[in-house]
Amino acid sequence: MTKSSFFLFVLFILHHVLQVQPDECADSLRCGDHGPAIRFPFRLKDRQPDYCGFPGFYLSCSDTNDTVLELPISVKLFVKEIDYKSQEIQVYHPDRCLPKCIPRLNLSPSPFQFTVHQYEQLVDYAFFNCSHTKGEGHNDRDAISCLNDPTYSYQVYVLRDDYEDIFSLPTLPCRKMYSVRSIPYYILDNPDGILYLNWSRPACRKCEREGKSCRYINSSSTEPEIQCIPKHTKGASTKLATTGAILGPTLFLLLAFALYCVYSNDKAEKEYRKRIENFLDDYRSYKPTRYLYADLKRITNQFTEKLGEGAYGTVFKGKLSNEIHVAVKILNSSMGNGEEFINEVGIMGRIHHVNVVRLVGFCADGFRRALVYEFFSNYSLEKFIFSENSKSHFLGWDRLHDISLGVAKGIEYLHQGCDQRILHFDIKPHNVLLDQNFIPKISDFGLAKLCSKDQSTVSMTTGRGTMGYIAPEVFSRNFGTVSYKADVYSFGMLLLEIVGGRRSTVDLTSENTSQVYFPEWIYNLLEQKEELRVFIEDDGNMKIAKKLAIVGLRCIQWHPMDRPSMKLVVQMLEGEGDKLIMPPNPFASPGPMRIHARKSMTHLGQELEVIPELD
Template sequence: MSSKLTFYFYVALVLVFLTIPSCCCSGDAQFQNCSGFYSCGSLQNIGYPFCDGDEPCGCGTFSLFCESNKYTLMEWGYRVLGIDVPLQKMTVVRNDLWENICPEKGYSPSNRTTNAQFTYADRVRELNIFYGCSSEVESQVQVKSNLTCHIPGVNESRVVFTDSFIQDLRGCKVSIRVPVLPRAYDDLWDGKISLHEAVKQGFDAQFSSPMGACTACVNSGGRCGSDNEDKLTCHCREGSYPAVCPTNNGKRHGMKLALGIAASAMAVFATVICYCVYRLRENRKIKEYKKLETHIRQYGSLAPKRYKFSEIKKMTQSFKDKLGQGGYGGVYKGKLPANGRPIAVKILNVYEGGDGEEFINEVASFSQTSHVNVVTLLGFCLDGNKRALVYELMTNGSLEKYIYGESRLSWEQFYQIALGTARGLEYLHCRCNTQILHFDIKPHNILLDDNFNPKISDFGLAKLCTKKRSNISMAGTRGTIGYIAPEVFSRCFGGVSYKSDVYSYGMMVLEMVGGRKKPCGEAKNSSEVYFARWAYQRLLLDEDLKLQEVTSEEEEETAKKMTLIGLWCIQTDPSQRPSMSKVIEMLEGSLEDLEIPPKPFMCSPLGSRNDTETLLALPLSPVHESSASSSSF
């Protein structure tokens, strides 16, 4: 019997025994207190490993008490919104953020693991909430909370929130990290709910408990509880014991035997059901694996070299040197066994119910490409549920860290990076056998080699389509907020096509220039500090951009050229954006040949209080992603 089937069997036994009515007879007080279930508000039939904190049953870490018709964990200060004992999962929310998310005494960021028996469940998302922020900081972020909190001794009281990878915002006094449910995270960014509503929905947490030992206790006629050291105690009618209840007279033995037979029959039935569910899941995994194999085989000799997972471990010395963490998994440094060539290995996360789309996209896209400005895929691993991608190592990491980090590049290097990226995109759009739309062009996905030559990476969101089709059909939204073209959000702006990549490229180019902009003290309202609008006004008046580290007319001309091209690329109407072939022509041409484009505009994701035609914000101060920003492959 497999480990998963054994787990289902024990779950079935626990469910069976927890539903068997207890015989009410005199005996140990703790046995009586632990015999039944209890309820509070929407939480019904609560049992081991949870217990009522006002009763002497004893369950240590999982002791609850009912307050305002909701259960709260006494030890950790979390309000419990839901409990799933078989899956050992519960939904909780920080009690101190239930009524008001404004800090009264100041908070410190909470650790990811709150307790040894209490951890975040898979796919929990995190928000960083910043308090006491200046008006300048509020104007720089794309989404504001529309909240203000009074903090003693702090003049500014604005509240903003960001993705968890933004660890710090200069100009904010207090910050906390709050986990939320994935659906609440998405609804918050879509403007469907407020920040406080997202936090109040809580997050899923996994708890550990000796359910197998509890089953043995219940099978002996006892009830599960915990002692002062949080170890399981079996409460029986005649007293409490470390594991199971002792055998007494024949009458009691006969009663337990009868109950055992009935329970066994029910357990067998429940186990059959659980086994069927287990087999269905395994069949889905097998079907997914066969689907991936079919996709790989159709590329024949064009497919990159295939490795076993044991070979991947050997290449990376058992994943010894981690380069970063991306949205789809970790990236590790390694060497090819044949020639010792440095490589970067991306280990893809495999989520329950996933169809492996990002894996297929990566292998399929790279099987079609060979270009100096596209990262080379050297191999892949599809070994059961283990998936990995092997790339050439890009030693200088991603472009993102050179825009805002301390390591500065020259304006000529930025220009060459913009030109090389444009050539790579033009190749994907026009010169592949199958047109490839990337859908996630951003500084983080532009990697730099030893000579700072750019290469496009991460095709997990890419879509392959025939060149004859001007527009493509696509379900849902793909990309990163801040770089997504308006038609990808809403089809009322036009059809989704290669022009959507042009928009993302334009936003990236503007960010390359805008990251070198000095803070603008002449802005009259917050919307004017958005770099694209600010730069457009100055170009319209034929004024200098006043950028940092511009020391010559040639550098000023390069900055203006990149800004003009970026503004052309982010036109709201896709038909007004140039193709990547035209972008290359514009980059290689003269500044005098470039006209000022129409004024680009669109509403920000959650609207603007000051201006209904606010541009999507570009950050004007360093904003770092997670450790994945330094991934080099």
Template sequence: MAQLTLNILAITVFLVSYYSTTTVLVLVHGKQTYLKDNCHPSKCSKHGPSVRFPFRLDTHAPHCGYDTLILSCFGNNTILTLPSSDNYNVTLIDYKKTMMGITRYSWNPHCPWFQFSEPNVNDSLFIPPIPVDLIWLDCSDMLTSVSDYNFLAGPMSCLESVSVGHFIYVAWPYEDIAFIPSTCTKTKNSTLLTGPKVPPLDYRGDISPSEFQQVIRDFAARPVVALYWKDDLINCSMCEKKWWHRCEFNLETKRSFCQESQMVLKAGLTVGATSLILLVVFAFLYVHHQSRKKKSIRQKIEHFLRNYRVMDSTRYTYKNLKKMTNRFKKRIGVGAFGTVYKGELPNGIPVAVKMLHRTACGGEQFVNEVTTIGRIHHVHIVRLLGYCSEGEKQALVYQFMENGSLDKYIFSTRWRNRHFSMEEMLVVAMGIAEGIEYLHQGCDQRILHFDIKPHNILLDHNLVPKISDFGLSKLCPKDQSYLTISAARGTMGYLAPEMYSRNFGTVSYKSDVYSFGILILEMISGRKNTDPLRGAGVQSEEVLYFPEWIYEQLAQGKDLYLVLDVGGNEEIAKKLAIVALWCIQWSPEDRPSMTRIVQMLGENLQNLEMPPNPIVPSSYSIDTSGQSS
């Protein structure tokens, strides 16, 4: 993968270098050929208009534009010279509107209006500009509010020199003469040529009074006239309106044609190729980083396997796993860290093969599983028969449990009624408790599971429970009372309060005790602990947290089986409920050890002490702000 990425990167760099350094492009448009470098767009200054077909500068080749649309540069100015007329400075060229804005090249800034004459466009491809008639008003007093009069602009300071002490205003000639103030008299008529930024002023409906006043002020400051060219002879306006297209000229046919903008194409090619390079570089760095990371993980795992003695466990190859699972044909379960398939050893013994996901926390789950169940044997701990570590593939081979996981029995009415009596439920609970006790006390180091839940309790053909899935487990010395972890470990709903916040206590083996308590409550209720409690014994408008409700039932001396619909031995149901409530005490210090729990499960109900309400912690008080103290 890394080598392929390097090859793509090299090819991309070559292509970008080739196209970016090409200065002469031969463009093909159907059968038309256009030599691009002879007629490139030009500017007389940085902020001047771009000159290209149908225009050309006088320094360009004749085929670059029409003879009557020649422009020239004089300093930073773009100059238009018309036959029998003055020179004009070109301020803008709009190829989509076939229009350019022009001003007098040399003019007196004091009052340019007097100096602007209508350009002579005879014998050219330009259309004569549209003149607009105006009238001048000579007022003896300055008008207090020009906005009170429609289509009136002024006073025009540059015109006041004509009549010293008077104020000159410009008005719309078609306005009712009655609107003229009594202090004003009409002095003369004038004309205004249409500017490039306003519509033609043929009739009043084209422009508002405020726009009229702005046009007059702008034109008085420096007249800019819109000059349109005859596009019907050039046929370029429709082409220019297309996105990324512009009009060009064909040397062979002597006609214009529509060509996609090569500047945009070239810029697009450069930008696209640059983006591709960055993308490939990023991909290469990512692949390289992932490759090094995976290599480091493989080395750590191999180092672990070489230095750690896995008792009675066989190391299999990936080929062995494919053969024993018939190419992973039968999937029997999916977990957070891997997928489980049913397989068979060469001697016919059924096994469960768990293929760990590649994202399983850098091989931590694999190491955890091998470290824990690979070294212990207990009747209530699932047995590890073998493992596989080959490249990026890690797998674990367990003994196969015919009856699957506990959750399908306790959360399914059909299975639960068929297999579990209260006596059997007590046996299963006792087996799980003994398994957890062994993890906490039976090994050289204490093993904290951190993910006790029905899904991780497997049942063999005799319904003997086996604790499985040690991917989140941790080892710690027996004399260590707490454990430091960077983040909460486990499944939502089974996590002890201290997993969420250290304000509730320290993380220790008591966290497994809490999860076990939740599991027991789910066993006797047949419902998930996160489900709100509705129905028997609960008002229809009420929603209670199940542990709170079960505590109230016991505290009031009510029978559990009448509302739980479990039937059987009521004493066993109450015993399991009391043990579970002790396990889920808010403070870890108030929870019993697993050794004590095993003893409690074996005692008579009358010998068990009623626990405090687990919802109101005994060592914590909750103030009105909701913060613990």
């Protein structure tokens, strides 16, 4: 069991203990969140013992969390409100039609009576069934609409037995259904359908006026008795002792667990800091400046202007001077074991290329880690190809071609121009930054890997990258071994997104599973000799768009050996687009087993052997 799961388990036990220990006759029980408070003399059946309520005052909760009053040998009514001071309960029929339950309503076995206010009285009524809904010239004010049955085309009327004449009924055939005696007159003339009942025993008015609780007590007499007690004090000392006995060991376990967590986290943090410091000791010969966390707060003006946020950290705009602006990336302390930080500082510190972001400095102050980059006013390529108003942000095909070529040269430098080969593993528009002259800069080396230049592939235990840009072999070795060709695949996806002005990934929801895969759509357009105006409209050079599309399709071939190297990609982008030949269809064999079985006839490389990954 992990520390977090053990902690959640202890909290669950603690919560359960606290939940089952309260006074069983508490005053705050309800059915649902908005039902009336249920307390003495009422009790909730199946949730409270008999001594919590007075005989006959039983309530229950329906499936819809309505509070139900079930009158003995009578009817079930829903409770709207309970007034404990006036000892009155308001109930209503579930269908909001009180006349439906009048024939079966019998209060004699219950402790309740009808509430009759001054100048009101209980009256007798007779109910009649008339075969048609209306009689000629008759006033329907006495009709009971909720008792009507449109299926059999009759309407129910009611007359007071004592003074209303039967001749006031419609002239159409009518027959008497039944009579009811001694009911409040408002039952039949109540738009809200509320019935008011009251009780005289137990008499808890005095307790309510004094702010005390009313409780049932056992006595030797045959009649049940009640008493007034201060609220929340009954059994307080016993409950406190019981709670203490239960919570004592639990709190001790929590305290011991907390101390263990502090010790464990402190030990891990010390190992983490030692690893970082050892790395930085070896790194002193490089150029980037080491900043204190206080320096970063000053540079960013207390982190006031946020540029963006990702899985590994948050980026803020900063200023070293009036002329020099920087982007400060504060790394999340909860992510990884320092690999992101070491990758960025260790790899970017040794890179010097016009198409790679320069690392200005870093911070390793206690548990705080940060990276300081150049700031680019045009932000990332993503802004210009995925923006909702991308038309107003369109850069023109000549500039998009230059950006594509710059990114390709940057990746080629990573693969061939450094002392060790650098595999980026996260090439995408978001990680291509643009300076004031729209020169592209590759950024974010948190997932990068190093390997010797004379070795081609790298062994990996887990996939890495961003969905939609990850090469197939990173997911499954059935497609081949992982090598620098994974970056070539990601770059191909980037080119296709530049051409299409949209993401190459497809939303795999049930609504969109029938959509055509976006790169395959571009391939079909080119293969059928159709123009790409669906993407570029009336702006720019069609030849550039076609060149970028063909190069992109060459780069996303499923088998790594079928993809060109970045050196060849640069040559194709620098050359004439008319000389480019359409690549084989990369979507002809979508299954990994079929692709693996196909023998490659390409001249772009030989079978690549897996090599060990370097630290």
